[in-house]
Amino acid sequence: MNTPLLEVDNLRVTFPTPRGDIDVVRSVSFTLGRERLGIVGESGSGKSMTGRSILKLIRAPGTVSADRLAFDGIDLLAQSEKQMRAIRGARISMVMQDPKFSLNPVMTIGEQIAEALLTHQRLPRREVGQRVKAMLESVRIDDPERVAKLYPHEVSGGMGQRVMIAMMLIPEPDLLIADEPTSALDVSVQAQVLDIIDELVKRKGMGLIFISHDLNLVSSYCDRILVMNTGRVVEECEAGELRNATHPYTRGLLAAIPRLDETRDELPVLDRSAWANS
Amino acid sequence: MTALSLNNLDISYGETPITHGVSLDIAEGESFALVGESGSGKSTILKAIAGLAPEWTGSITAFGKSRSHGIDRHFARLCQMVFQDPYGSLHPRKTIDATLSEPLTIHGIGSQNERVEAVMASVGLDRKFRFRFPHQLSGGQRQRVAIARALMLEPKILLLDEPTSALDVSVQAEILNLLKRLRREQNLTFLMVTHNLPVVSFLCDRLAVMRQGRIVEIADVADLKQGALREAYSRELMEISATHAA
Ligand SMILES: Nc1ncnc2c1ncn2[C@@H]1O[C@H](COP(=O)(O)OP(=O)(O)OP(=O)(O)O)[C@@H](O)[C@H]1O
C-alpha cells in the first residue's frame, strides 16, 4: 500500500500554565489520504491547535509531541524551521480561522495575492495582474479590479475569507488545512468556493482537513469526520453517518442546531457544568 | 408603532455606491433578518444606522425621529450595534468592567456599579468575569460581553451583525436563546444580519433578501419555513440550506 499523505499518531500539544502543564490536544491519531477529512467540536476543543501543529505553527511556550507526524513520508518533527518553511505554502497550506488577523493590514488585497503568487514562481509583471484578477474572479468576487485596490478593512467579512482562500490555493498544495474557511459566506458563494477546493481534491489528489462548526456542512461535504472534545477525538465516522452518531457529546451538538422549519421555542444546550470550572 | 424605518437609502464609500434604494419598516418588538449575498451591503446598512458609514442619502428614522449624518447621541441611546467579529470588537487591554462602564461615562449616566452588575446578570455572565480581560474569556463569553455592552444604554433597537457565526453550535444555541429571552423581557426590536437561514427561522419574524446592494424580496419567516420564498435568488439560498440539513 502507498504511504498515506499524512500520518498522525498520538499527537499532543501542551501549554504550561501556573497550575501546571495542560494538554490542549491529547492522544490524537489519524491518517489522511487524498480525501476530505472534517474536524468538528465545540469552541476550545483543540481543532485549530491540531491543524496548526501539522505545520509546526504552535507558538512558544506551547510544545508539540507525537509518536509519528509524517507528511508524504517526511518526518515533520525532524524538520528544521528552514525545511518547514519550504513545505509551508508550497506543499501544505492553511487557511487561518481569522482572515482579519492573517491578512496584512497595510497592503492592498491585490498586492498580497501577487506576493503569494510570486513566492512560488516567477512571472512577468503584466501576467501577475491578470493572474490576481483571475484568482479573485474564481472565488466569485465580481469586481476584481476595484477589490484588488482595497485594504483588508475595506472588504466585507466574506470577501476577506475568499481572499485568504485564493491565496492558499494559488500554489496548488498537496494538503490544504482549512480552518472555518467559509463561516462568513452566504450558502451560494460557499457552495461555489467549496467546489473550487473539491476540484483540486479530485484533479490533483489534494488532501483536505476541513475544520468547522457547521456539522451539517461537514457531513454533506467531507468523506470522514473526527469529533473533538477537550483535546481528544471522541468519535470518528463516515461523513454521511454523522446524524447517526452515538456519543452523547456529538448528539448534544446535533440537537443544538436550529432547523430551517424550526418550531422549538428554545434550543437545547450542552451541560457544561462538567468542565466549566475555569 | 414603527421602531425603525429606512427610506430609499443609498450608501456609498467615497466614489463607490454600495446600496441602492433600500427601504424597510420594522415594527416595535419585531425581529427582522437581513440575509443575502456576501458583499451585498448588509453590514454597511447596519453601519449607516449606527453612524459608522456617514455617506448616505435617503432617511433613517427610529421611533419617528430622523438620524443626522454625524454623531447622534440621542440616536445612539435608542439604537446599539453588536459587531460581526467577536474577537476584534472588544478592546484587548480593557477589562469587562471598563468595557461595560465606558458607554455610561460617555453619556454621563450614574449608578454605574449597579448597572454593570444588572446587565451582566441579564446576559448570564457570572460576576467572577467582571475584572477579566477579553483573552481570558471563551468566544461565547466574549459575545455575551459584546451584547451586554450594547445593552448598557438600555436601547430599544439592537443591530446584530452575524452575532453567532464565529461560535460553535452549542454556544450559538445559548446566545440565540439569550437574544430571544431579552427581546421578550425588554420588548427589544432586532435587525439582524446572518447567513444562516435556520437561525432566521428560530429567531426572526420577517426577512429581507439582498443582492448587489438591493433588497430583492421581503418575506414572512413562515414562508421561509414552508419553502415559499418567491424570488429566484431567495429560492436558491433556501434550497441550498435545505440540502445541508441533517
Ligand atoms: N497560549 C495559550 N496558552 C494556554 N492555552 C491556550 C493557548 N492558546 C490556546 N489555548 C487553549 O487551547 C485550547 C484549544 O484551542 P483551539 O484554538 O485549538 O480551539 P478550537 O477547537 O479551534 O476552538 P474554536 O472553535 O473556538 O476555534 C483552548 O482551550 C485554548 O484556550
Ligand SMILES: Nc1ncnc2c1ncn2[C@@H]1O[C@H](COP(=O)(O)OP(=O)(O)OP(=O)(O)O)[C@@H](O)[C@H]1O
Ligand atoms: N471602508 C470601506 N471602504 C470602501 N469600500 C468598503 C468599505 N467597507 C465596505 N466596503 C465595500 O462595501 C461592499 C459591501 O460590504 P459589506 O461589508 O456591507 O458587505 P456584507 O453584505 O456585510 O458582506 P458579508 O456577508 O461578506 O459580510 C463591499 O464591496 C466592500 O468592499
Ligand SMILES: [Mg+2]
Ligand atoms: Mg479554532
Ligand SMILES: [Mg+2]
Ligand atoms: Mg458583513
